[in-house]
Amino acid sequence: MHARNFLPDTHPFAAAQRTRLVLALLLPLATLSGCGQNTSAAWQGYVEGEFVSVASPFAGRLDSLSVQRGQQVGKGTALFVLESDDERAARQQAAEQVRVAEAQLADMKTGKRPVEVDVSRAQLSQAQAAAQRSAAQFRRDRQQYDIGGISQAQLDESRATADSDAARVRELQRDIDVARLPGRDAQQAAQAAQIEAARAALAQAEWKLSRKAVAATQAGLVYDTPYRLGEWVPAGSPVVRMLPPGNVKVRFYVSETVVGSLRNGQSVQVHCDGCPAPVAAKITYVSNEAEYTPPVIYSNETRRKLVFLIEARPTEADAPKLRPGQPVEVSQS
Structure with a gap:
């Protein structure tokens, strides 16, 4: 299984629009006086998921799909089974x-x-x-x-x-x-x-047969199931896309006057519409490269538009409270 960091193409915060829409929310930032000063300002951002694509290394017809979208599953839960007549015959011959x-x-x-x-x-x-x-x-x-x-x-x-x-x-x-x-x-x-x-x-024959029945290697949310029963699944094609709690993160942007006060491991509060209480998270990444909010005008007057990407992750217990693509507001604890 491979982890990939992306949002669905149809989501309003998809790759082509994500940066423009999010950065457009950033400009009403509180005025900050210095690089090292603490502040109670809030920064706009969104939730992103690093999805795990679960697949079989062998092709076959989808005979069983044991989960559905939106379902929370535990480690070891059966996910799907591909037809395995050839693999069973090979195992019998080898035995x-x-x-x-x-x-x-x-x-x-x-x-x-x-x-x-x-x-x-x-x-x-x-x-x-x-x-x-x-x-x-x-x-x-x-x-x-x-x-x-x-x-x-x-x-x-x-x-x-x-x-x-x-x-x-x-x-x-x-x-x-x-x-x-x-x-x-x-x-x-x-x-x-x-x-x-x-x-x-x-x-070897038993290993090939076992790869036709796939179970979850970690707990998480079943985000998508691209195939339906009876469809032919090519080798390596994801049958289930999962979102483990540890793969949920918050991405937000701060101005150049604030980035110096933030560091990895620092606690922040994530606020979202409908959340009964703020969700605690810790910063895991502070970008070293600056970005410009649109429009991109390279002049001294646009320095206030210079922003830096920050990433923070909630605890696994709080991660299910957030959904990929969800707009959030982040503030320092």
């Missing part, structure tokens, strides 16, 4: 990807299933039986070779068969040992990284 990655890591840690190990054991039993037969055959062929009953080639073939069957037995024994082991550390680390990536994608 499933997290579950898949976690299941794969758990599978790596447990090794092969018992049924798969039983298959390897059966294969080992077959290989052991074959190795026993080939070993026995090799012993018989060796005896036959010693008495000249078989050739050297037949003995070599019998020896190779016995060695091959014995190697097969060792291979299957190692397979069973490996099947009982979990995945390698590097594989588990890589899968753990996949889980973290999936969780980050889920967090």
